[in-house]
Amino acid sequence: MRIGILNSGGDCPGLNAVIHGVVGAAHTLGWEVVGFRDGFEGLLPPGDYMMLDPSRTVGIMKLGGTILGTTNKGHFVAKVGEGNVSEVPKEIVDKAKTTLKHLEIGALIVVGGDGSLTTGLQLYRQGVPVIGVPKTIDNDIQATAMSFGFDSAVATVVDALDRLHTTAESHKRVIVLEVMGRHAGWIALYGGIAGGADVILLPEIPFNMEHVASAIRQRDARGMHSTLVVVAEGARMETGELLTKEKMAGKGEDRLGGIGEYVAKKIEILTDKETRSCTLGHLQRGGSPTALDRILGVRFGAMAVSLIEQGKFGRMVSYQQYQVGDVSIEEAVNQLRLVQTGSEIVNAGRRIGICFGDTPAIQ
Ligand code: F6P
Numbered sequence: 001m002r003i004g005i006l007n008s009g010g011d012c013p014g015l016n017a018v019i020h021g022v023v024g025a026a027h028t029l030g031w032e033v034v035g036f037r038d039g040f041e042g043l044l045p046p047g048d049y050m051m052l053d054p055s056r057t058v059g060i061m062k063l064g065g066t067i068l069g070t071t072n073k074g075h076f077v078a079k080v081g082e083g084n085v086s087e088v089p090k091e092i093v094d095k096a097k098t099t100l101k102h103l104e105i106g107a108l109i110v111v112g113g114d115g116s117l118t119t120g121l122q123l124y125r126q127g128v129p130v131i132g133v134p135k136t137i138d139n140d141i142q143a144t145a146m147s148f149g150f151d152s153a154v155a156t157v158v159d160a161l162d163r164l165h166t167t168a169e170s171h172k173r174v175i176v177l178e179v180m181g182r183h184a185g186w187i188a189l190y191g192g193i194a195g196g197a198d199v200i201l202l203p204e205i206p207f208n209m210e211h212v213a214s215a216i217r218q219r220d221a222r223g224m225h226s227t228l229v230v231v232a233e234g235a236r237m238e239t240g241e242l243l244t245k246e247k248m249a250g251k252g253e254d255r256l257g258g259i260g261e262y263v264a265k266k267i268e269i270l271t272d273k274e275t276r277s278c279t280l281g282h283l284q285r286g287g288s289p290t291a292l293d294r295i296l297g298v299r300f301g302a303m304a305v306s307l308i309e310q311g312k313f314g315r316m317v318s319y320q321q322y323q324v325g326d327v328s329i330e331e332a333v334n335q336l337r338l339v340q341t342g343s344e345i346v347n348a349g350r351r352i353g354i355c356f357g358d359t360p361a362i363q
Contacts, residue, residue, distance in 0.1 A: 014135075044096070
């Protein structure tokens with residue numbers, strides 16, 4: 001048996017742990033593993049790949065990024081603009097199938113987020129035996145309670161907030177930190193709570209700048225002269241638009257960003273307090289994965305091989321109630337996992353005094 005694996009979409013801490021898990025589990029079964037380079041692009045004839053065996057994957061788990069390379073552009077893009085589905089052209093799918101046939105690949109493991117799994121689903125529907133592995137720092141795939149990469153991204157946000165805290169306090173300033181997450185607020189919510197943010201603005205809770213400003217004024221009146229604001233890149237005001245850095249004109253999903261700077265300017269105008277903004281950007285995707293992300297990655301990789309062994313194609317590895325299992329890819333790509341406004345974690349934040357920008361500060 002020979003199986004293929006590729007990583008697609010943005011890179012993410014823990015991808016190498018998945019490769020380590022897949023190669024280890026396949027080797028135990030006496031299978032060969034072909035790693036395709038640069039996502040689905042590696043499937044284009046004649047195929048761009050490397051043979052992976054345990055001697056090749058020694059020590060990779062601690063590395064960020066992916067030894068295979070990845071891309072969220074190219075011939076196989078299946079999500080464009082604000083998350084709209086587009087069909088990968090049939091001739092491109094046929095080319096991928098030719099490579100897989102030529103290399104005698106019996107199954108293909110696709111490690112990717114919502115967009116890449118949508119491509120994986122399209123290949124599966126056209127006869128490729130695909131297994132999906134969810135990958136996203138955004139933690140926004142509904143069918144898995146957690147995906148690797150998220151914990152590492154949150155750890156980076158917390159580290160940034162710890163540092164911003166001391167400078168904000170010394171200067172009695174407001175500091176706004178813009179974090180990633182696309183249309184889901186998980187990174188902002190977890191990172192913000194763990195990093196002691198005073199205001200957290202999420203895509204799921206449209207905010208009002210006057211409420212944010214009143215929370216800052218109230219903190220000042222109570223002797224707390226610095227304020228940390230975490231804003232998710234996909235957050236928007238009640239009346240506002242989603243801010244984008246770059247429209248991808250059908251070549252991929254739009255690049256979000258700019259809301260941090262916008263919020264900082266508004267705060268300065270409304271509160272008259274010196275305010276700075278900082279965009280964390282790709283620091284959240286880089287570096288070594290946390291122990292939790294390594295463990296999740298390895299378990300996901302081992303489960304992907306087990307699903308191939310069972311012939312459960314068209315399925316995606318999923319983490320639910322502390323167990324790794326599987327769901328259909330179709331089910332997985334249909335819905336984003338978003339923060340629920342009235343959820344326990346949001347309510348916990350409100351109870352400890354965090355402002356989410358949707359209600360006036362309590363006097
Ligand atoms: O989906 C992961 C993610 O990091 C998002 O949080 C972010 O909006 C996007 O990718 C950035 O993509 P790129 O690396 O193409 O700028």
